[in-house]
Amino acid sequence: MKIWFQLMASETRSPGFIAAVQEQLKACVSPSTTVVVRGTTHGAYADQYRLLFHYDEREIIANGLRAQQDGFDVFALGNSLDPGVVALREVLDIPVVVQMEVSCAVACMTGEKFGVVATNAKAEPRYREIVHGYGLADRLAGVDSVRFDYLPRIHEAFTDPEVAAAVVEAYRESARRLAVRGADVVIGGGVHTTLAAHAGLREVDSVIIQDTYVLLARFAETAGAIHQQTGHWTSRRGLYASPPAEVLARAAEMYDIPFLVTDTAHEPASGR
Known part of the structure; x- marks a missing residue:
């Protein structure tokens, strides 16, 4: 199983933090599980302010899309402020779990x-x-x-x-x-x-x-296992209903969003 573990911290300014979390999680997950800890370009500078948080949140959403495209089984958000969680659950087929x-x-x-x-x-x-x-x-x-x-x-x-x-x-x-x-x-x-x-x-x-990070990593393993076993995780009714395929296609073109459109077309209000 492959887990993309997303932090808000900058990969260039905070390599010590990212490396410490990587070591922490490697020691706790199952031997068959790979956890890849990633940061952002500019994050954890002043994210207590909503303006800066907004721009880092957009990068995290893009990373979630990339994680699914790259074959990860779970996208784990290791940030306690819930960046992009609803948006990601609307469009990702893999489980999105949040610290x-x-x-x-x-x-x-x-x-x-x-x-x-x-x-x-x-x-x-x-x-x-x-x-x-x-x-x-x-x-x-x-x-x-x-x-x-x-x-x-x-x-x-x-x-x-x-x-x-x-x-x-x-x-x-x-x-x-x-x-x-x-x-x-x-x-x-x-x-x-x-x-x-x-x-x-x-x-x-x-x-x-x-x-908290160990809890999240272990729960991510559980979510991934359930999804692999049942084919289900996120409900497609209500809050996490997916945009129709034509809306996703148009949005990908309008906003130049890599990985927004995949081979799997989303149908509105369908279950998984």
């Missing part, structure tokens, strides 16, 4: 209330919005952050041990604040989740600290 959605579902199995640790305060409202969209507002104890406003600084943790230690300590303190608010499980949304896993931070004051 935040998987983490929230697992948190509901492992605790009564969960908290989310963002990278900075500006991103906190977006996480509340996402969790509300999942219909899990009653399970959310709160959202906090490790308070790194300048994202390139947190990525220095992969080359500077002092920064790494500061990030892990900030994560620990954020988890404690969320524990006071009633969280039993904490979900990390960003670079700090890999740094915490590397440092062995698994629990704070009896609160479970999720290893």
Whole structure:
């Protein structure tokens, strides 16, 4: 099985982060599974602002289209802000699985209330919005952050041990604040989740600290196996209904979108 694991981080500015996630996931998936961790051109510069997030989101959608064309079995979105998930599920036949959605579902199995640790305060409202969209507002104890406003600084943790230690300590303190608010499980949304896993931070004051990327990679394997076995994954009714083939063909021409049109024609409101 081949999994395309998509991060938002820039492949040129944040090679340490991408390499660390690649190593982390290689150690957790089945021997027969190949995980390819990819970043973006400019991402993780200031993605807490919707303007910059929008342009990185477009590249992630293009990468999802490419992943299917290149024969990957699953497209795993290792970004907790849900970039392009609905658009990708509308057009991809392979499963599209998302970090935040998987983490929230697992948190509901492992605790009564969960908290989310963002990278900075500006991103906190977006996480509340996402969790509300999942219909899990009653399970959310709160959202906090490790308070790194300048994202390139947190990525220095992969080359500077002092920064790494500061990030892990900030994560620990954020988890404690969320524990006071009633969280039993904490979900990390960003670079700090890999740094915490590397440092062995698994629990704070009896609160479970999720290893979110490992969870996503293992769930991606499950999704791929189910799709291979049954031929089904994404419903083609309602939210994820596919555009008709003629609309896709016209859109590919209008917007110059590589890989939008494949040999498999999508029919509106059909099942898989």
